[in-house]
Amino acid sequence: MDPLIEVRGLRFRYDDGTLALDGVDFQLFPGETVAVLGPNGSGKTTFVHHLNGLLAGEGFVSVCGLPAIKANLPAIRQKVGLVFQDSDEQLFMPTVIEDVAFGPLNRGLEASAAIEAAMRALRGVGLEALAGRAPYHLSAGEKKRVALAGILAMEPEILVLDEPTTFLDPPAQRDLAALLGRLPQAKLIVTHYAPFARALARRAVFFEKGRIVADGPVDEVVERFQWIPGTAPASATGTGSGE
Ligand SMILES: Nc1ncnc2c1ncn2[C@@H]1O[C@H](COP(=O)(O)OP(=O)(O)O)[C@@H](O)[C@H]1O
């Protein structure tokens, strides 16, 4: 089976000299949900920003068989829906419906078709009743689902979510996990939260210092790094055991 996403030897350095990705190899296959784990600053966000061309480093990235070169970026951005960690960076229109319809309109849909696509996406996340509200005033959980609806309205093949549970309380986290579990797309979910990763993904990758240092069943990866949210994994401090 051909991978939906293929990454080989990806390296990326920020302008200030920080080497954020130091040789990443990764494949995402159709139907998979993969959790992206790892401590703060290990390169997770930098990595996912390469998957729809927000960043471009050295190495090879392709999406649905399309190499991530400039000419392919519009097609790639349609295929990979990226939900940012901070919903406020994603929501900028005066009303929810305008926000969710923004992508379809931008893609060239007629206003009525764009509104229809937006309403369908809002129904999909259970928020059609909020269509006329201002995104700014919604709860964190509602904002996350509106941002997700804006992505779903573009009918992507792959969903990439960067720490989607940030700012969400436990009930909102559970609602989001249930919602994501029902979506048919292949998914890449960056998370700090092992139960959330376990609830959604069978496979996990673990980032450390800009590299993927483990790739396997989510339980094994979590276990191997004795990973507690917010702390460095044992292997990073040289006190890892059981290996
Ligand atoms: N805009 C930036 N400019 C310079 N360095 C950055 C920038 N964004 C992130 N970094 C650095 O790149 C590394 C990886 O960061 P990031 O991808 O945000 O990690 P994570 O998402 O795993 O917390 C860190 O050392 C971080 O400080």
Ligand SMILES: [Mg+2]
């Ligand atoms: Mg991050």
